[in-house]
Amino acid sequence: MALFFRKGGSYKGHMKKIFGWGARSGAMMNENKGPWGGGSGGDDGGPRSPWSQPPRKRRPGSVGGNVTSLDDFLKKSRDRFGGSFPTGNGRPYWLYGLGIFLLLWLIFTSFHRIGPQQAGVITRLGSFSGTLGPGIGFTLPAPIDRVQKVDVQEIRTIDIGSTDASSENLILTGDQNIIDLAYSVRWNIADPELYLFQIKDPEQTIREVAESAMRAVVAGVSLDDAIGAGRGEIEQRVQQVMQRLLNDYRSGIRVQGVAIKQSDPPAAVNDAFKEVSAAQQEAQSYINQARAYALQLTAKAQGEAAAFDKVYAQYKQAPEVTRRRMYYETMERVLSKVDKTIVETPGVTPYLALPEIQKRAEGAAR
């Protein structure tokens, strides 16, 4: 960042100089006998551009328009710069320009605004010399001190694997099954100077360490744990393993957390896994049906038993009478609704008109 500011400053300075000299250099170019000479064609034969002015004076050496000697160029330029350059207080303006440029340089490269979430790592001639906290920090100017701003609060996320059906991140579990895992790692920078100086490619390192740690941990659990209840524990253990490795590298990185976004069986065997949950549902429905039957049956038995008990209590009080009463009542109900034939004389063979009965039954059905 500091480098960038410095460049900006110097660029601005140059621009200022160029604009300041614009008019003058324009005048210089208008002279067709410029310091670089009049060209191979010479000025006599070639067409004159309409806006060029005739030369103010001719020097003895420039006869024929071929001014090529460096000496003459220097003399001429000295004339121009020393003589015709406007000055204030006896000093040329460009010196002031240089002064302003240096001042801007100092300001831009000595003061550093460090955001609340940042830390500024100072290197003095390459060697680490300190860290700036949030606020305005002051260092020596640019070529000596350089400040690299590092965002230490921001929690960054690295995603490994994706939840898309198209791509699978297959991992072997401890029981030699395969799962498709997608997870993300959240991390931030705990120690900015270690982060900057210790590891060549920190993001790549985190990614590789995460992958390696995840595989090592998943290799220690069973498939059922990995796709089910064991997820939380896996996340925690991966975080621990990662942190230990990154600490071993002295990377200055803190792993904030690992989140498993998806942990499914591979698409090829997903149907079989669905079958298991279907079977679980089915088994549960068997059990539910049986429970319903049991409830119904018990209730019926209790109801009938209770009814019998009531009647029995009545019967006990007057057994003979109750018995007859029940008999007659029942017979009434039964015989009042059926066709009755009473055969009084013994020896009469009753004729049972079966077709007649059938006809009657059909008539009733119709």
Added chain:
Amino acid sequence: MIGQVVRNPIAMAFAAIFVLIVAGTTFAVVPETQQAVIVRFGEPNRIINRYREGAPFGETGAGLIVRIPFMEEVHWIDKRILSVDMDRQQVLSTDQLRLQVDAFARYRIVDPLRMYISARTEERVSDQLRPILGSALRNELGRRPFAALLSPERGQMMDNIQNALNRVAKQYGAEIVDVRIKRADLPEGTPLQSAYQRMQTARQQEARSIRAQGSKQAQIIRADADAEAANTYAEAFGKDPDFYDFYRAMQSYEATFVNNGSGEEQGRSSIILSPDNDYLREFRGRR
């Protein structure tokens, strides 16, 4: 001074450029992330900012250095932890299972001089280490069954590989910090398919056993209910079996002969009674 500059700006500019060139070839800034080998006429002369374990930043050799212009040149060597990524390797375990293994090693140049002599650049060190990492991995994994890769034994295996690799790395002035397996997968095709098939059949087996367990439990529940109902009936009816017989018979007659309002069409009954029937006892008049 200013007067001179004003009077003679071109000459001063040349002088400034000259000073800059001399300064540029004399001084060099060694950052914290680099080690510098100063080479004098092609011969390594001294090492700046060499890696020392545990040296805190700011107290390393980083900083401004002076060298003799045009005689000495600076050769930069990375001081940070670098990585070697291995190409995917197919490894055959002792139980003849194939595995696609992807591993990486992290290393650091600890002896820049040796590294400069033997390899010159970090890329070449990586290039040299890569095949050795591959063969060390194959050797180590090839001596173990597949299951060992998925067990705590894995740590021991990694240590062996790291040691093997370290022996070679020393020749290049490098030190292996860590070797890890990034991925270990079954190769595409038959091995993966058969693993899938195994998973599928295992699941189907589980599904069946779940169903069987379910129906077993259902049956037990039904039987329990039957037993309980029978018990309830026995308790109630056992008090007077004779009356139960009568009571139940009455219910039964009614259910059999009377359309008991259930709405179902029943066969119509015709009853032929003998006058001797008990119901008709009084029909004859008392004698």
